[in-house]
Amino acid sequence: MARFISPTLVGLIAAAALFSGTARAGDCPGNPDALGTSRTLVVDPTQHPRIGTMQYPETLPLADHEVVLTFDDGPLTKHTKPILAMLDAQCVKATFFVVGKMAQAYPEMLREVQAAGHTIGTHTLSHPLRMNRMSIDQNMAEIDGGIAAATAVLGDPSKVAPFLRIPGLLRSTEVEDYLQSKGIMTWSADFPADDWHRISPARVAQLAISRLEAKGRGVLLLHDIQQRTQTALPTILRELKARGYRVVHVVPATPDRPKTPTQPWQWHLHPVEPVIAAGNGMRFSFAPQTIRGTSKQNAMAAIPAIPQKTARKGPMLSPIWGTAALAGDDEIMSVVLSPLPKTFRFVEPSGAAMRNLAGKSGAPAE
Secondary structure (H helix, E strand, O other): OOOOOOOOHHHHHHHHHHOOOOOOHHHOOOOOOOOOOOEEEEEOOOOOOEEOOOOOOOOOOOOOOEEEEEEEOOOOHHHHHHHHHHHHHOOOOOEEEEOHHHHHHOHHHHHHHHHOOOEEEEOOOOOOOOOOOOOHHHHHHHHHHHHHHHHHHHOOHHHOOOEEOOHHHOOOHHHHHHHHHOOOEEEOOOEEOOOOOOOOHHHHHHHHHHHHHHHOOEEEEEEOOOHHHHHHHHHHHHHHHHOOOEEEEEEEOEOOEOOOOOOHHHHOOOOEEOOOOOOEOOEOOOOOEEOOOOHHHHHHOOOOOOOEEEOOOOOOEEEOOOHHHHOOOOHHHHHHOOOOHHHOOOOOOOHHHHHHHHHHHOOOOO
């Protein structure tokens, strides 16, 4: 006799595994209404070497209304410290992709980020915006140098996750293959907030939330060296809470910390859930069902995307942080995002420059 098996059974089983060990926002000391961190997702970079639908087919296996917060380019005490305090007040854990030379310039700040329980990934040694054109030896030096710098500051290789985001997302097959050979997961993102552009904090928050709403889940790309990001973050966190989103903290698997059980289809942003066939004699039926509707997918098309061009190496498209977007933006970006690795140097922006930046950030939203 045939027995009907619900087509969502696999999803329910997987969701139970995903949400095991969930930490409640109400557990946040002194802030029972905090956004909180709903769960910790443990991933194996050797099994899923590249994630983020801005560039890759796979992304993190998140449920609907789950988001992973990531911050690039720091640490920069002036902005990283208040951002860290905001996250701590909400008991939110994030992933910080640190630039090696920034870690060397602000070692205590990096140690504070790690001590607060956030994941530390790397973002190369000096943030060259030409890794799709550099030689493999140059790329290896940037990758290994960034990891070595962060490790030296933290004093323990286990405190640096095998996660790396390529500067400017200017990927190449050579770089990805090298990272995979070292067991490092290449992180792109699912949507950015364009906070490296000269836009207001209100616009940063609007882009972050609207793009998340359009996709329903995913990895958000932010920068912890920007005043506009610091100013926008309270609004972003407040809106995440108000709209029912849950923050997920991502950490790498270790011998003592096994990976979170998942199904292959969960590693796609809008996956097709497999249907367990119900037996009817020798006849079986397989009818995949889409988990989410298409309305939000269609809405995504209306949101401006980052300009793209083809990387010199590799067939995939790579978003580029164009020099036009950086020109005259602020002194921090012009120094940190140096196109020449050997010319990296860090200087604090002048008071006049910061006042000028603040004035720009206060401009009406686009």
